[in-house]
Every structure is written in structure tokens, then in C-alpha cells.
Amino acid sequence: MNTNDRNAGSADVEIDGRDYARACTVAELPPGRSRMLYFDEERQIALFNVDGELHAVTNICPHQHSPVIVDGMIEDCTVTCPLHGWAYDLRSGRALGGGARLKTFDVRVVEGVIWVEVPGEEEPTWFRGM
Numbered sequence: 001m002n003t004n005d006r007n008a009g010s011a012d013v014e015i016d017g018r019d020y021a022r023a024c025t026v027a028e029l030p031p032g033r034s035r036m037l038y039f040d041e042e043r044q045i046a047l048f049n050v051d052g053e054l055h056a057v058t059n060i061c062p063h064q065h066s067p068v069i070v071d072g073m074i075e076d077c078t079v080t081c082p083l084h085g086w087a088y089d090l091r092s093g094r095a096l097g098g099g100a101r102l103k104t105f106d107v108r109v110v111e112g113v114i115w116v117e118v119p120g121e122e123e124p125t126w127f128r129g130m
């Protein structure tokens with residue numbers, strides 16, 4: 001079961017030349033939970049803890065450009081969009097049985113805090129992932 005928390009994301013630190021935003025502590029995202037980081041309408045990230053593995057993908061489903069991935073069903077490291085059932089591999093972002101793709105983002109854990117790569121502003125992340 002997914003329980004979702006939502007918070008506003010912001011660029012907080014630079015790691016290896018890239019900007020990362022503080023998501024939450026490891027304790028605040030136990031296995032089976034998800035969290036959404038909102039930067040703006042086109043830049044939202046869905047962060048998942050799948051059996052201790054952290055995955056960050058765009059929250060916007062490319063099927064109908066809907067910001068709902070964070071509410072998806074998780075099974076075997078895939079997320080299924082709650083609107084029409086498109087399923088995506090959380091490791092690669094690729095749709096199962098289709099050409100669509102969720103953009104993936106790097107996740108780091110530093111001293112018990114989860115940091116997520118900040119999406120660039122050059123183009124919508126949902127579009128870039130296709």
C-alpha cells in the first residue's frame with residue numbers, strides 16, 4: 001500500500017556538479033511509501049521506497065500528462081499509473097510493453113537524509129522522458 005506525503009522541493013545542495021533537493025529523512029520514507037517533490041507544474045518528482053531501494057521518476061505520466069505517478073500501485077519494482085494502468089519500470093523509467101518512458105532522477109542518501117536530483121528547466125521532464 002502506498003501512503004503519500006507531499007512537500008515542496010527546492011535546490012538545496014550541489015553534489016558532483018548537480019543540484020539536489022532535500023526530500024526527507026530515510027526514516028520518513030519507509031519501504032512501501034512514496035513522496036512527491038513539487039518544483040513547479042512541469043517539474044514534479046515521485047520518490048519511492050521499494051523494499052529499501054529508492055527510486056525517483058517524474059510524477060507526470062506521459063500518457064495524458066497527468067501528475068499522478070506518486071499515487072501509483074507498486075509491484076516488483078514497477079509503478080502502475082492509477083488513471084489508465086500504464087506500468088513503468090522504476091529502474092529505467094521505461095513503460096512495460098510500450099515506447100513511453102518516465103524520466104529518472106538520481107537519489108543520494110547522506111547521513112540519513114534523502115537527496116534527489118533537481119529537474120532542469122530546459123524542457124518539461126515528462127516530455128523529455130518520451
Ligand code: FES
Binds near residue numbers: 062082083084085
Ligand atoms: S494518465 Fe497514466 S496511464 Fe493514462
